[in-house]
Amino acid sequence: MLSFNDIKKNLKKDASGYKKIKIAILSDSASQLLNIAIKGHGYTAGLNFEIYEADYNQVDLQIFDADSELYRFDPDFIFINRSTERLLKDFYKKGLGEQSNYAEQVAAITRNYYNTISSRLRSRIIINTFPEIDDSVFGNFAAKTASSFLFQLRKTNLLLMELGQDAKDLFICDLAALQSQLGYRFVFDPKMYLNADMVYSIDFLPYIAKNITDIISSINGSFKKCLILDLDNTTWGGIIGDDGMEGIQLGHLGTGKIYTDLQLWAKQLKQRGIILAVCSKNTDEIAREPFISHPDMELRIEDIAVFVANWETKVDNIRHIQSILNIGFDAMVFLDDNPFEREMVKSAIPGITVPDLPEDPSEYLIYLRGLNLFETASFTDEDIQRTKQYQEEAQRNILQQRFTDEHSFLQDLGMLADVKPFDKFTIPRVAQLTQRSNQFNLRTIRYSEEDITRIAASPDFYTLSLSLEDRFGHHGLIGIIVLKKEDEHTLFIDSWIMSCRVLKRGMEDFTLNTIMELAAAHHFKKVVGEYIPTKKNGIVKDHYAHLGFEPDGNNWVIDVAKYMERVSFITAKNKLWTSTRS
Amino acid sequence: MDFDTILKQVNDIFIDILDNNDIKLTPATTAKDIEEWDSLNHIQLVVAIEKHFKLRFNSAEITRWKNVGDMCQAIKDRTGN
Numbered sequence: 001m002l003s004f005n006d007i008k009k010n011l012k013k014d015a016s017g018y019k020k021i022k023i024a025i026l027s028d029s030a031s032q033l034l035n036i037a038i039k040g041h042g043y044t045a046g047l048n049f050e051i052y053e054a055d056y057n058q059v060d061l062q063i064f065d066a067d068s069e070l071y072r073f074d075p076d077f078i079f080i081n082r083s084t085e086r087l088l089k090d091f092y093k094k095g096l097g098e099q100s101n102y103a104e105q106v107a108a109i110t111r112n113y114y115n116t117i118s119s120r121l122r123s124r125i126i127i128n129t130f131p132e133i134d135d136s137v138f139g140n141f142a143a144k145t146a147s148s149f150l151f152q153l154r155k156t157n158l159l160l161m162e163l164g165q166d167a168k169d170l171f172i173c174d175l176a177a178l179q180s181q182l183g184y185r186f187v188f189d190p191k192m193y194l195n196a197d198m199v200y201s202i203d204f205l206p207y208i209a210k211n212i213t214d215i216i217s218s219i220n221g222s223f224k225k226c227l228i229l230d231l232d233n234t235t236w237g238g239i240i241g242d243d244g245m246e247g248i249q250l251g252h253l254g255t256g257k258i259y260t261d262l263q264l265w266a267k268q269l270k271q272r273g274i275i276l277a278v279c280s281k282n283t284d285e286i287a288r289e290p291f292i293s294h295p296d297m298e299l300r301i302e303d304i305a306v307f308v309a310n311w312e313t314k315v316d317n318i319r320h321i322q323s324i325l326n327i328g329f330d331a332m333v334f335l336d337d338n339p340f341e342r343e344m345v346k347s348a349i350p351g352i353t354v355p356d357l358p359e360d361p362s363e364y365l366i367y368l369r370g371l372n373l374f375e376t377a378s379f380t381d382e383d384i385q386r387t388k389q390y391q392e393e394a395q396r397n398i399l400q401q402r403f404t405d406e407h408s409f410l411q412d413l414g415m416l417a418d419v420k421p422f423d424k425f426t427i428p429r430v431a432q433l434t435q436r437s438n439q440f441n442l443r444t445i446r447y448s449e450e451d452i453t454r455i456a457a458s459p460d461f462y463t464l465s466l467s468l469e470d471r472f473g474h475h476g477l478i479g480i481i482v483l484k485k486e487d488e489h490t491l492f493i494d495s496w497i498m499s500c501r502v503l504k505r506g507m508e509d510f511t512l513n514t515i516m517e518l519a520a521a522h523h524f525k526k527v528v529g530e531y532i533p534t535k536k537n538g539i540v541k542d543h544y545a546h547l548g549f550e551p552d553g554n555n556w557v558i559d560v561a562k563y564m565e566r567v568s569f570i571t572a573k574n575k576l577w578t579s580t581r582s
Numbered sequence: 583m584d585f586d587t588i589l590k591q592v593n594d595i596f597i598d599i600l601d602n603n604d605i606k607l608t609p610a611t612t613a614k615d616i617e618e619w620d621s622l623n624h625i626q627l628v629v630a631i632e633k634h635f636k637l638r639f640n641s642a643e644i645t646r647w648k649n650v651g652d653m654c655q656a657i658k659d660r661t662g663n
Contacts, residue, residue, distance in 0.1 A: 005626070191628070191641045191644070192625055192629075195641065195645070196621070202625070202626055202629045
């Protein structure tokens with residue numbers, strides 16, 4: 001972890017080339033240093049945080065006064081930072097009756113904050129869980145006494161987490177979890193509390209700042225999607241090529257527990273949508289064997305989306321994995337026990353995350369947990385399916401190699417598309433795609449679930465979600481289109497996003513045919529598209545030109561009456577979308 | 583540790599925390615003499631000094647220091663020689 005002083009020095013650096021994000025900090029304790037830490041940490045994540053820091057202890061005033069600086073600042077994010085120290089004092093002022101339902105009161109106030117802000121701004125709101133303070137008024141009996149502070153504090157945290165279930169634009173910085181990792185005496189410095197009314201120690205500030213930055217980055221589409229594992233002495237103890245199946249340490253054998261625990265963790269990550277890959281210097285057949293037949297392997301061959309074991313360099317092999325998965329290197333984490341391999345990968349592949357694993361393998365897991373590598377801003381059913389989809393992709397690659405002619409390959413795939421307007425089942429995935437797609441994304445407009453719900457219900461928009469299947473399996477929802485009625489003649493392509501999993505399938509042609517059909521059915525005369533360049537969406541720079549649009553200032557335009565249907569090997573499963581709204 | 587050694591090390595801490603290479607402390611230096619030495623930075627200086635010399639000041643004493651000399655003397659008293 002960077003020190004506060006290192007982070008502070010970032011404030012003197014020029015962040016103007018980075019993406020600007022406006023953050024308001026409302027705090028019930030002195031927040032000057034917190035402000036510095038968050039701003040400085042933004043710089044290390046390549047973000048330019050512009051921060052409005054409310055005056056000391058003005059949370060209510062800023063939120064409930066419609067004229068406040070908060071609303072004039074119109075931030076992208078609002079961090080409402082409340083301390084357990086203040087909560088405790090407030091709790092002590094209540095009578096016994098009120099103390100017994102104190103958690104409900106705090107939750108109600110928080111809900112009120114959220115609703116009030118949401119009615120006036122589109123900002124995402126970040127609150128924190130309350131780190132525990134045991135006031136030792138009841139001793140251990142507090143844990144079974146509903147009117148004790150500790151009981152109410154824990155219940156408050158649980159209620160805040162429940163509030164987060166349906167308040168989609170509410171995010172929670174889990175300071176309680178951080179404190180349980182680091183300890184109260186690390187988090188809280190009584191001298192700073194006394195002299196400056198600051199509730200976080202200097203050493204803890206970078207941790208909060210990192211977590212806030214992690215949350216914001218993941219909402220902005222920057223997060224890890226893939227974990228690449230080395231095998232010998234990383235996934236199991238020992239060397240498979242030398243020690244053999246019986247000799248590698250797993251389960252109860254030797255230091256096997258370490259590796260079994262690490263595998264269980266990786267398997268949980270897979271279950272939540274992280275793609276697992278293997279990159280090992282080994283003979284392929286020997287390296288695969290434990291995944292197929294070792295009884296103590298938690299990770300099985302079907303858990304691994306891409307398995308690469310050979311004697312090429314790890315750098316080449318990770319590039320190969322990247323080309324199959326088609327995700328950015330900055331979305332990859334590579335685990336390897338060998339410092340030499342780590343350095344080689346780090347220096348040759350910018351952007352990839354390569355944790356410096358501790359020397360002692362028994363420290364691996366606790367170290368990795370502490371890094372918070374896998375922050376995410378959403379979790380949908382699609383995440384669970386991901387490994388299977390990438391494995392199917394590998395099979396398609398093999399099929400493609402058999403065909404010299406691209407058209408016969410596409411025909412042979414037997415692709416079927418399911419096209420329909422956004423509905424309550426697809427809205428979470430649609431919002432997620434707008435948040436996480438960086439490459440095939442023409443305008444990179446990020447939408448929350450609530451934004452998408454509004455758009456889906458608005459008469460000014462047409463929406464299309466596109467799912468694709470072929471004879472190898474389902475790709476799931478891989479394309480979304482948001483069309484805005486500019487006027488009675490003009491349809492504007494507000495969002496055109498596709499998953500890179502389905503590039504080179506003619507999905508673009510099929511999608512445009514669909515858009516044009518919809519435009520004609522609703523008597524529009526022209527369709528207008530726009531490309532807004534970002535660092536990552538260079539692949540769609542010439543998208544509209546390729547599809548036959550004509551340049552028109554900064555935009556691209558195509559005439560509905562003159563449109564010639566494009567050749568596509570994708571069949572529409574239904575035509576539901578044309579009849580939905582007129 | 584003698585007083586001058588302490589002063590020199592405290593000087594290095596000031597340079598690092600206040601991010602100003604020109605700082606030259608004397609026992610008589612006060613917060614008025616150094617532009618960056620405000621109350622916020624003072625907190626960080628105290629924490630950094632505690633960490634460097636591996637000691638803990640008493641909360642009350644840090645408000646009594648009038649100048650760098652008092653600060654260094656407090657460190658000398660606590661490091662015990």
